[in-house]
Amino acid sequence: MTATDSLATRSVQDVFAATHDERIAAFKEFVRIPSVSMAPEHADDCRAAATWLTRRMMQAGLENVEICQTGGLPVVYGDWLHAPGAPTVLVYGHYDVQPVAPIDAWDGDPFDAHISEGRITGRGTADDKGQVLIHLDAVSTLLTARGELPVNVRFIVEGEEECDDEHFEDWLLANADRVDADVVFVSDTGFFEGDIPAITVGLRGLVSLQIDVHGSAVQLHSGSHGGVAENPALALATILAGLVDESGRIAVDGFYDDVVELSDQQKSALADLPFDETAYLDQLGVSASVGETGRTLLERRGTRPTLDVNGIWGGFTGDGLMTIVPSSAHAKLSCRIVVAQRPERIVAALRAHVVAHTPTGVSVEITELGGGLPVVVPTDSWFVDAASRAIDEAFAQRPVFVWEGGSIPACEAMSRILDIPVLILGFTPPNCNTHAPNEWMSLDHYERGVMTVIGFLDRAGARG
DSSP states (O other), X not given: OOTTTSSSOHHHHHHHHHTHHHHHHHHHHHHTSOOBTTOGGGHHHHHHHHHHHHHHHHHHTOEEEEEEOOSSSOEEEEEEOOOTTSOEEEEEEEOOBOOOOSGGGSSSOTTSOEEETTEEESTTTTTTHHHHHHHHHHHHHHHHHHSSOSSEEEEEEESOTTTTOXXXXXXXXXXXXXXXXXXXXXXXXXXXXXXXXXXXXXXXXXXXXXXXXXXXXXXXXXXXXXXXXXXXXXXXXXXXXXXXXXXSOBOOTTTTTTOOOOOHHHHHHHHTSOOOHHHHHHHHTOSOOOSSTTOOHHHHHHTSOEEEEEEEEESOOSSSOOOEEOSEEEEEEEEEEOTTOOHHHHHHHHHHHHHHTOOTTOEEEEEEEEEEOOEEOOTTSHHHHHHHHHHHHHHSSOOEEEEESSOOHHHHHHHHHHOOOEEEOOOBOTTSOTTSXXXXXXXXXXXXXXXXXXXXXXXXXHHO
């Protein structure tokens, strides 16, 4: 059996075992940096995370390591390009993390990573610091063991994925030649329900809006003016309630015009996934699923467009009672969109619907907050086959192909701007509390993830 046929050479396994303590210490150190990109007060922490990452890249053996300024939070770049004739793999990840609220729901300090029962817990352990380190540790292990890599690699790790990503696309446009590759490897997803290894073959896109309903110039006494002046909070509730009909379909003219239905083969592949709907709902803590009538839960979760109200506010929300007619009310909405839908058309349709259904006596303002296009991965590609075989060896289980309901705008941007296919393979357990308190990464998944990446790089090199 050759090195490219086995999980890794013996020397690779020896190096990996010998560096265990140092790798875990680095993992904890990275998580300790509170790189919350949404919070301006953590901007310096985000830059500190980028600086930390440059040191780690150089320790791993990457070259041309650089903190690239973007007009916002920086992109960290590094490469190793000494495998002539072999493919080039571009690894993408992000060093920024979500806010930690509600802080009192955490079992400890969110940025003091601790290990218990085979888990490392802390903000960013799963999304996405731990997964960035999986790739860096794979490269470091190979270079230490062999002195070379089987492929060329480039790394780009950005700092605005969890906020608006407004600068990353501009950076890609300006650096397209610098990050040319044969495939982009993205680990920002996880395993399927039941902790089954999974390759994501579809991502929904995203549209986000804010609706502001304005009434009187100032809040009014409800005894004196209630029943006379339109209540913005009630007007907003009327608007929101009319966005989805009783069958679970989005009741906006034109919303479904560009939706491409799944093929019979795709529907069959979804139906064949080992999915326990009852266990899934129990895990969520909900008593029933909702959505479009006539669609399965997995179809609704990953392959159909959605509309959700993310937050509502307005009027008096403090303790006690304040009898007023509020002067304004507000809501944030997000829509997940699918193949062939375009954000600009969805925004236009929503805007027209909201304006047409706004009660008299109030005005409405609609602000677009950002979004991204959907992504589809070809399952018959060489890189999906190489990844599937590498997963099978590392986890002793073939991966399933899944449609992920979430959105990774960077995947679409890289696919469109660089014209490079994207491999979306993440290693987090399905219940790892991403974006929630007590986020965690399985140490077993982390270790096997490194072995999976090594196996993938070996197979990619053999192909070259």
